Amino acid sequence: MPQGTKVPEESARTAQAKINFQKMKTILTNKHISIETRKRALQCYIEPVLMYGCEAWTISKQIQNKLEATEMWFLRRMLRIPWTAKKTNERVLNEANKRRSLVRTIRKLQTTFLGHVMRIGKREHLVTTGKFEGKRSRGRQREKIMDGIGICGGT
Template identity: 40%
Template sequence: MRIGMAKKKMIELNNILKDHNIPIELKLKLLKCLIWPVVMYGCEAWSQKKDDDKRIEAAEMWFYRRILRVTWTDKRTNESVLKELETERTLLNLINAKKLKYVGHALRNHRTSLMKTVCEGRLDGRRRKGRPPMSLLTNLTTACGLSLHQIVQKSQDRAGRQQKVRSSIANG
């Protein structure tokens, strides 16, 4: 994950974050413009586990607490921090939306059917013992609440896919 790189960039912005003359709204915009892209770089291909989701949400709260200069020893709940900033957790939803956009784009590509083969095809041979590994497609089906067949159908309808992506971001 790229959380460590994003935290390093956040620490480099320390002079801006400590400045009392800069409003919090501007600091939030800087966070979303300068730090979120570092975290989300290449997220279209991530296959996340629940632990990874928790790490992303924890990092997002770390960024918000850094903006408010809340130390780890302060007895503040995440909800109080979000309420003070007048924001909600959005990073995980943005990552899932980027994944949906990418899969829709790849499935509509008529020049190559590789993505369709990967999404819809089966591999020959026997499955290994143990729990099956988490895949990108499993992440997508759990994130948007649709089956793989429904995702493929909706990806053919660009307007419908965009509407589903927007609603998944809004519902969070």
């Protein structure tokens, strides 16, 4: 990648979480440790690396799909399911006795953070709601944090 090229925060976090997963691979893929214990280790040591700073992310459908794919990547590695195995995500989730929770957790953290920002009522409030004076720029409207969370007419 050329120098000075900015990598989206979500992609950088995903890469760091996968690196940390590989460092803990011996524990997370060990069949002698119960799946529940391995899921707890994933939740304690890997997911915080992935979700660091997620309160400020604007999650589009494309980013949401990437986060869900990352969550499935972790589960498939933990269960030692090769990429050539034709198992659906639902079967993998059933085998791990788990539901998708990563995006839901991120949305919850964003909503909690938004509550703090909205109480402040200063510049942060203006930036979050996107209400500035002056003319709008040309082209499609920028996606705001409020749109991603689903409050105030967002999806």
